[in-house]
Amino acid sequence: MEIFGIILSIPVAFVASAVYCFLLARVVLRLETLRRVMWLVSVGVLIAFGVEVALLFTLGAVRARGSLGPGFYVGHVMVFFLGPPALANVLVLRRRSTRAVRWYLAVPFCTVFAFVLVLLQYGVSEALYGIDGDNGPFSANTSMVDAVDRS
DSSP states (O other), rough: OOOHHHHHHHHHHHHHHHHHHHHHHHHHGGGGHHHHHHHHHHHHHHHHHHHHHHHHHHHEEEEEEEHHTTHHHHHHHHHHHHHHHHHHHHHHHGGGGGGGOOOHHHHHHHHHHHHHHHHHHHHHHHHHSSSSSSTTTTTSSSSHHHHHHOO
């Protein structure tokens, strides 16, 4: 059943990205201060994504969660939800004089990025909480002593 969720995430991400990018181009580009703030915050979200990927490659999900505490998963979920809009903001809300990416060209990039984030979410969640949410090192049925010992 999970495979259907993964497969259906692609068209959902495409439609959501298209609507979001269209609204960015039609509304936010006209408001210079909002454009700058959204662009800067989005760069921060994409940097957080890069830091998370580096942590996952070097430590793995279990050791990263063990080292950083519950804030690791909170940050991971925030990047999961804010990642595609952040990429859209960075691509569409560039300065007008250097804007090379039209809103409709940003949509495929955001869709692919959303799909990568879905796969990453499955990997991190299963590593931390197990396939069913019951048998992972940080699931509710596992004591913290066991979780630290496994990392």
